[in-house]
Amino acid sequence: MSSTIILLLISPLVGFLINGVFGKLIGKASSVIACVAILISLVCSVLLFSEISSSKANGAISYSDGSLYEWISAGDLSVEIGIRVDSLTLVMLLVITGVGFLIHVYSIGYMHGDPGYARYFSYLNLFVFSMLILVLANNYVMMFIGWEGVGLCSYLLIGFWYEKKSATDAGKKAFIVNRIGDFGFLLGMFTLFAAFGSFGFEKIFHDAEMGNYVKIFGENTLKIATLLLFVGAIGKSAQIPLYVWLPDAMEGPTPVSALIHAATMVTAGVYMIARSSVLFTLAETGVYVAWIGVLTALLAATMAITANDIKRVLAYSTVSQLGYMMVGVGVGAYVSGIFHLVTHAFFKGLMFLAAGSVMHAMSNELDMRKMGGLKSKLPVTYWTFLAGALAIAGVPGLSGFWSKDEILHSAWDSGHHAVFFLGLVTAALTAFYMFRLIFVTFHGQSRVDPHVESHLHESPPVMWVPLVALAVPSLFIGLVLGWGGHDSAFHHFLGDVFYATGHQEQPSSSLPFMLISTIVAFFGIISAYILYSKDSPKDEPENFTMELLTNKYYIDEIYDAVVVKPIKGISQYGLWRIVDVVIIDFLCVGGVSLLTRGIGGSLRYIQTGIVQSYILSMVIGIVLFLGYYLFVR
Amino acid sequence: MLLQYYMVLSALLFTIGVIGVLVRRNAIIIFMCIEIMLNAANLLFVAFSRELGDSSGQVIVFFVMTVAAAEVAIGLAIIVSVFKNHATVNVDEIKSMKG
Numbered sequence: 217m218s219s220t221i222i223l224l225l226i227s228p229l230v231g232f233l234i235n236g237v238f239g240k241l242i243g244k245a246s247s248v249i250a251c252v253a254i255l256i257s258l259v260c261s262v263l264l265f266s267e268i269s270s271s272k273a274n275g276a277i278s279y280s281d282g283s284l285y286e287w288i289s290a291g292d293l294s295v296e297i298g299i300r301v302d303s304l305t306l307v308m309l310l311v312i313t314g315v316g317f318l319i320h321v322y323s324i325g326y327m328h329g330d331p332g333y334a335r336y337f338s339y340l341n342l343f344v345f346s347m348l349i350l351v352l353a354n355n356y357v358m359m360f361i362g363w364e365g366v367g368l369c370s371y372l373l374i375g376f377w378y379e380k381k382s383a384t385d386a387g388k389k390a391f392i393v394n395r396i397g398d399f400g401f402l403l404g405m406f407t408l409f410a411a412f413g414s415f416g417f418e419k420i421f422h423d424a425e426m427g428n429y430v431k432i433f434g435e436n437t438l439k440i441a442t443l444l445l446f447v448g449a450i451g452k453s454a455q456i457p458l459y460v461w462l463p464d465a466m467e468g469p470t471p472v473s474a475l476i477h478a479a480t481m482v483t484a485g486v487y488m489i490a491r492s493s494v495l496f497t498l499a500e501t502g503v504y505v506a507w508i509g510v511l512t513a514l515l516a517a518t519m520a521i522t523a524n525d526i527k528r529v530l531a532y533s534t535v536s537q538l539g540y541m542m543v544g545v546g547v548g549a550y551v552s553g554i555f556h557l558v559t560h561a562f563f564k565g566l567m568f569l570a571a572g573s574v575m576h577a578m579s580n581e582l583d584m585r586k587m588g589g590l591k592s593k594l595p596v597t598y599w600t601f602l603a604g605a606l607a608i609a610g611v612p613g614l615s616g617f618w619s620k621d622e623i624l625h626s627a628w629d630s631g632h633h634a635v636f637f638l639g640l641v642t643a644a645l646t647a648f649y650m651f652r653l654i655f656v657t658f659h660g661q662s663r664v665d666p667h668v669e670s671h672l673h674e675s676p677p678v679m680w681v682p683l684v685a686l687a688v689p690s691l692f693i694g695l696v697l698g699w700g701g702h703d704s705a706f707h708h709f710l711g712d713v714f715y716a717t718g719h720q721e722q723p724s725s726s727l728p729f730m731l732i733s734t735i736v737a738f739f740g741i742i743s744a745y746i747l748y749s750k751d752s753p754k755d756e757p758e759n760f761t762m763e764l765l766t767n768k769y770y771i772d773e774i775y776d777a778v779v780v781k782p783i784k785g786i787s788q789y790g791l792w793r794i795v796d797v798v799i800i801d802f803l804c805v806g807g808v809s810l811l812t813r814g815i816g817g818s819l820r821y822i823q824t825g826i827v828q829s830y831i832l833s834m835v836i837g838i839v840l841f842l843g844y845y846l847f848v849r
Numbered sequence: 850m851l852l853q854y855y856m857v858l859s860a861l862l863f864t865i866g867v868i869g870v871l872v873r874r875n876a877i878i879i880f881m882c883i884e885i886m887l888n889a890a891n892l893l894f895v896a897f898s899r900e901l902g903d904s905s906g907q908v909i910v911f912f913v914m915t916v917a918a919a920e921v922a923i924g925l926a927i928i929v930s931v932f933k934n935h936a937t938v939n940v941d942e943i944k945s946m947k948g
């Protein structure tokens with residue numbers, strides 16, 4: 217186990233501890249500590265990358281899998297704290313530390329003057345640490361620790377401004393909805409342990425391939441295990457039906473939305489499925505993953521069309537793109553799924569940061585109907601946002617084009633034609649809502665409140681430099697990594713990590729797919745231009761569809777009626793009024809005290825305090841005893 | 850036949866002691882009644898010792914008298930300190946034992 221990995225992992229933890237414990241003392245310097253901690257991790261990741269890719273070029277072992285120490289040992293159960301580094305881990309490490317570092321730097325400007333400055337940076341470092349644990353784990357238990365750790369940090373950071381009720385509510389919602397998913401993950405883990413007798417990736421994947429495991433549910437063992445794991449991914453990666461927490465999570469600070477709710481944490485589910493590629497391929501559960509993914513993508517994209525809050529549009533867009541990644545890993549194109557994860561991390565992180573820059577300029581205004589014409593006032597923000605939007609819309613040559621196209625192509629090749637068409641519709645919608653956002657926010661006449669307009673300003677360099685630094689890879693990383701489709705650098709780098717079914721058909725020519733994607737993307741952009749580039753967007757037509765979309769299909773309301781209300785009812789009338797108040801409080805707790813008080817109350821009359829009455833009772837007792845022994849017996 | 854007289858006398862003395870303890874309110878009188886009970890027992894010991902020709906009864910009487918002397922010393926000390934605190938030796942008025 218090389219010390220680079222240990223340093224990489226420990227550095228954010230040290231940053232968290234310093235900021236968490238001494239935050240009040242260090243004050244402003246906490247941001248420097250946090251950024252340096254992540255920078256160290258970033259440098260270590262790059263070093264590891266060069267190390268592994270050079271050994272790969274030499275044909276040597278291209279991954280390391282080692283245990284640090286045994287954490288739990290009881291009977292057959294043995295849980296190690298172990299680290300696995302392979303190409304997939306490296307890709308994740310570079311994304312987490314790279315995007316994470318830029319977002320840390322951006323936060324220096326964004327969080328400037330916030331009373332919780334040090335607390336913010338300590339949470340952010342803890343998040344990066346948990347995320348690193350998640351991707352470095354060599355077994356499911358350690359992965360689960362990271363999985364829960366990022367969930368905790370997500371909760372803490374969504375509710376960062378805890379004076380706001382909506383923020384704490386959103387935090388709780390995110391945590392509770394994620395718990396449902398985590399429950400599935402846990403059950404999946406237990407199933408795997410029951411079947412394989414181990415939590416380690418190495419052993420599980422090997423034995424699964426050999427078919428060497430206890431079939432506790434017969435032939436369906438792997439199917440059940442992977443579907444349960446997928447429930448975990450549904451929660452974490454915000455898929456139908458558990459996506460509801462992600463749009464609300466936008467209550468947190470914007471850099472948090474960029475880091476946790478766009479670039480890294482929400483992709484943990486996709487990473488987990490890709491990591492378990494052997495299991496998902498063998499169990500043939502990918503088709504469920506793909507369908508959930510594409511439906512989520514479509515549903516979220518339609519909701520993004522009518523949202524008027526910049527961050528919410530981006531949030532629905534994130535849900536939608538996560539759906540794409542699920543399609544990728546679902547149809548067995550694990551490399552493409554991870555590829556989209558990487559490109560998405562860059563352009564969506566970028567767009568969130570740009571949205572944060574808009575908010576910063578607009579005194580925290582989020583409603584894009586109150587914006588317009590910001591292009592000239594915020595040039596850097598505009599151009600970087602545009603770069604992100606072009607990338608996500610799938611304009612040829614830019615990142616989103618390559619990764620999205622690969623996923624759609626794989627969906628077609630693997631025979632999921634319906635998934636392909638739904639994905640195509642989503643692609644058009646994606647381009648449409650993104651450019652709606654651009655036209656309404658940055659073009660046309662200004663609808664900004666004159667009071668706000670007076671101090672409209674571009675963000676400080678500490679904020680716009682990370683924007684530019686993210687914009688460049690957002691545009692070009694797809695080209696660099698994805699050129700050549702199934703023969704690209706990315707495929708070569710990642711290919712051997714995933715399980716190949718063996719009978720991979722020769723992929724069809726990608727040119728027609730690229731053409732279709734291009735047409736679809738431009739269709740979306742042009743229709744957005746026609747509808748929204750004119751001044752002051754006209755009122756949305758009032759009809760049933762619009763009503764349905766604006767209210768997000770009433771899904772929050774349905775969940776409230778079906779899940780929240782009944783649980784509240786049971787809790788209030790069943791558990792609280794009856795079990796707690798009547799049984800526990802009155803009968804159990806109150807009953808014991810009433811009994812003792814009653815007995816004591818009647819016995820206290822004996823205790824007169826007059827010694828002679830005590831003596832009298834003694835004498836009577838003695839006389840009775842003596843009388844009994846002398847005369848009766 | 851002499852033994853019966855002693856036994857009756859002893860029983861009478863003991864009963865007087867018990868009744869005295871129960872009905873009198875003055876702590877000193879109660880104390881004296883306890884002494885009467887002790888001496889009733891002593892009388893019985895001595896009487897039986899003489900009747901049976903066994904001297905161990907008389908030895909026990911000496912023990913009882915020693916214990917009684919010690920008891921008197923402590924008991925009177927308590928009564929004196931109670932009197933100092935409460936300005937009375939009437940046991941009805943000393944109710945600090947009541948919980």
